[in-house]
Amino acid sequence: MDIVKQTQLGQMCGSKLLFRDRYQILQILGKGGFGVTFLAKDAVLPGNPFCVIKQLCPKLKNPKSWKHACERFEKEAKALARLGHHSQIPMLLDYFEINKEFYLVxxxxxxxxxxxxxxQTGLKSEAAVKQFLRELLPVLQYVHRNRVIHRDIKPHNLLRCKDDGRLVLIDFGAVKEELVHASEIPMDTTANTNFVGTMGFAAPEQFCLRPVYATDIYAVGVTCLYLLTGKSPLEFEHDPKTGEISWQKEVNVSDYFAQILDQMLKISLEERFKSADEVIWALSMESYLPTLSDCLSTQKLGEKTRGNEEISQEYLPPVVRTAIAIREWKKKLNARKPSGNLMCY
Incomplete structure (x- = not known):
């Protein structure tokens, strides 16, 4: 009831009145500390297609802060518009400001x-979670290439499209966080009062409003745990020394995949995967390792052969270079097994 009373769109819910002489507001889809999301119909376009209207309500009074917020909103809205050209990201249809409130359509x-x-269907198997990663990580590559960090990846923001089954990434937190930066709340309290993200899925650096690309990797890792266990990240125990989620006894996956998950979920940015590319590479290596390990030469590079002659290091065929690199990678991987880290190069 509070939302209906406090917002113009809330008051228009279920009525035949049109917002901006165009949008018929049907229902509230969700609400948060930073705004409300509505389902609407576009009364202007043929067929009156459905759309989503997000109303963002920053707490701004100072004219200078307001101007700063407008600039940030415009910048981030344009970034979202560029991302919408991908089939697995909803298209941004419009954005505007009314009465010091921002709207995304x-x-x-x-x-x-x-x-x-x-x-509805139960927990996911290891194979299903790997397939999920193969679907999501290329989208994340695309997002990061466009210099955007999602900031709020979680199961509730990943949709399985009813029409064609594709996985769709929704509800980017980038615009919200930019408006937090422009707010008038002192920075020492901003992280607590205007934190953008979801507790448990957000990496530690996100609480300081300093997310990096690896922040999204952490959230994807936590999402994998949810798919495997059905448990919220806050339901897991945490290692008192490292602060990391103690998930290993909760899931039954292969040692190799466990090491990938472990590195996605590292608290330390130095130890965590830096990008979606690294996770994709690590996943792809699993199928090659058994075959390649049988094919790799045990001859060390530079080892003396043919009497006192030394093998030339000036040129090696690409296949040989790849084999040597994989052998060295596997050697380091095995050496790090006790700590549960998976190295990537």
Whole structure:
């Protein structure tokens, strides 16, 4: 009831009144500390397609802060518009400001979230989670190449499209965080009062409002744990020394995949995967390692052969170079097994 009373769109819910002489507001889809999301119909376009309207309400009074917020909103909205050209990201249809409130109008994707999917069909197997990563990580590559960090990856923000089954990444937190930076709340309290993200899925650096690309990798790792266990990250115990999630006894996966998950979930940025590319590479190596280990030469580079002659190091065929690199990678991987880290190069 509070939302209905406090917002113009809330008051228009279920009525035939049109917002901006265009959008018929149907229902509230969700709410948070930074705004409300509504399902609407576009009364202007043929067929009156559904759309999603996100109303963002920054706490701004100072004219200088307001101007700064407008600039940040415009910048991030344009970034989201560029991302919408990808089939697995909702298209941004419009953005505008009314009465010091910001609005985003996005394509509506009909489907169920991965959180709903787990509740309806049960936990995912290791193979299914790997397939999920193969679907999501290329999208994350695309997002990061466009210099955007999602900031709020979780099962509730991943939709399985009803029409074609594709996985869609929704509800980017980038715009919200930019408006937090422009707010008038002192920086020492901002992280607590205007934190953008979801507790448990957010990496430690996100609480300081300093996310990096690896921040999204952490959230993807926690999402994998949810798919495997159905448990919220806050339901897991944590290692008192490192602060990391103690998940190993909760899931039954192969040693290799466990090491990938472990490195995705590292608290330390130095130890965590830096990018989606690194995770994709690590996943792809699993299928090659058994075959390659049988094919790799045990002859060390530079080892003396043919009497006192030394093998030339000036040129090696690409296949040989690849084999040597994989052998060295596997050697280091085995050496690090006790600590549970998977090295990537």
């Amino acid at each position: 996005q394509e509506y994707v009909q489907g169920c979230t991965l959180a709903q999917e787990v509740k």
